[in-house]
Amino acid sequence: xxxxxxxxxxxxxxxxxxxxxxxxxxxxxxxxxxxxxxxxxxxxxxxxxxxxxxxxxxxxxxxxxxxxxxxxxxxxxxxxxxxxxxxxxxxxxxxxxxxxxxxxxxxxxxxxxxxxxxxxxxxxxxxxxxxxxxxxxxxxxxxxxxxxxxxxxxxxxxxxxxxxxxxxxxxxxxxxxxxxxxxxxxxxxxxxxxxxxxxxxxxxxxxxxxxxxxxxxxxxxxxxxxxxxxxxxxxxxxxxxxxxxxxxxxxxxxxxxxxxxxxxxxxxxxxxxxxxxxxxxxxxxxxxxxxxxxxxxxxxxxxxxxxxxxxxxxxxxxxxx
Numbered sequence: 001x002x003x004x005x006x007x008x009x010x011x012x013x014x015x016x017x018x019x020x021x022x023x024x025x026x027x028x029x030x031x032x033x034x035x036x037x038x039x040x041x042x043x044x045x046x047x048x049x050x051x052x053x054x055x056x057x058x059x060x061x062x063x064x065x066x067x068x069x070x071x072x073x074x075x076x077x078x079x080x081x082x083x084x085x086x087x088x089x090x091x092x093x094x095x096x097x098x099x100x101x102x103x104x105x106x107x108x109x110x111x112x113x114x115x116x117x118x119x120x121x122x123x124x125x126x127x128x129x130x131x132x133x134x135x136x137x138x139x140x141x142x143x144x145x146x147x148x149x150x151x152x153x154x155x156x157x158x159x160x161x162x163x164x165x166x167x168x169x170x171x172x173x174x175x176x177x178x179x180x181x182x183x184x185x186x187x188x189x190x191x192x193x194x195x196x197x198x199x200x201x202x203x204x205x206x207x208x209x210x211x212x213x214x215x216x217x218x219x220x221x222x223x224x225x226x227x228x229x230x231x232x233x234x235x236x237x238x239x240x241x242x243x244x245x246x247x248x249x250x251x252x253x254x255x256x257x258x259x260x261x262x263x264x265x266x267x268x269x270x271x272x273x274x275x276x277x278x279x280x281x282x283x284x285x286x287x288x289x290x291x292x293x294x295x296x297x298x299x300x301x302x303x304x305x306x307x308x309x310x311x312x313x314x315x316x317x318x319x320x321x
Contacts, residue, residue, distance in 0.1 A: 018059050022069045029067070031056040034076070039127045041091035042304040054079050094311050104230045105130065105205040106196060107307065110213030110283075111237035112276035113160055114248045114265065116293045120237055121209035123300045128307075132199065136210025139191040140184070154184040159211045160271040177271045178278050188212040200230045214279060215286040231314060233307050235289040236279055237299065244294070245273070 018029035031052040038048035055076055059067060067075070073096060080089040098105070107124060111117050118135065125133050140155055149156040153165035162180030192208060199206040215236065239245035249265040265272070283290050289306055293299045 041088045107207045108234040109209040117209040130205045136212040160268040185212040215282040215288040236283045
């Protein structure tokens with residue numbers, strides 16, 4: 001809601017509601033849905049609602065209460081142009097071209113425990129209108145049901161406790177924590193690759209988040225011919241400030257009413273930080289985007305910006321009207 005907007009205060013003119021027409025089918029126009037669609041460009045929600053409100057107001061001034069999809073798109077573009085939102089106008093055209101070509105978007109969000117991956121994944125999915133979000137922890141839990149602890153012991157521990165599954169004696173140069181974690185991540189990556197391949201085949205956009213998204217590891221064995229049919233954005237979320245990272249667990253404990261065991265996270269905090277350092281090293285080696293999560297809104301904005309950068313790099317350009 002845009003508070004104090006005279007268009008809201010004036011109320012709607014009398015007459016039938018606006019109908020959106022597409023191939024002979026009619027659905028009621030919704031400025032709320034339009035605002036949500038506009039956030040896929042990275043336009044802040046309040047500003048997106050203001051643009052949608054302006055579009056609705058212009059529609060209500062006309063006598064014809066039916067508008068085609070293409071005409072509505074042109075009206076939205078005109079409102080964005082008149083509002084000086086050139087960057088978001090460009091992105092709006094790109095996003096519509098992506099939708100027309102039915103090309104799925106796959107966002108892969110990695111990072112250590114407690115950096116805010118699930119929150120960011122949910123926010124990014126909401127911004128982009130993606131309804132399918134998968135956690136690698138959920139994949140690990142499913143795999144545990146099929147593989148016993150004796151057969152695959154590392155699957156039966158949390159990522160930062162997977163070193164407990166390493167039973168062989170190690171030399172001084174080997175870290176049991178990282179060895180157990182990489183073994184677990186490699187196993188879970190098999191399930192992640194299958195889910196991504198399935199999403200691409202179904203042309204369904206997807207957000208995958210989890211500690212097991214280690215740069216360079218997921219790509220091994222993935223069907224290269226399938227990746228050509230999707231736009232892929234791999235990234236790593238970090239919290240480089242140790243005190244801020246620790247505070248995330250405090251907040252998580254409060255938000256989940258004690259369902260997550262704070263003491264367990266804090267006891268394994270040193271291991272969690274070692275895993276983060278390892279993931280960041282892999283990200284640097286692979287050239288994977290790293291976003292330091294100091295502020296959730298800023299982080300989500302950076303992810304959306306990065307996605308449009310991928311669009312440009314892969315040759316997706318905005319078509320004019």
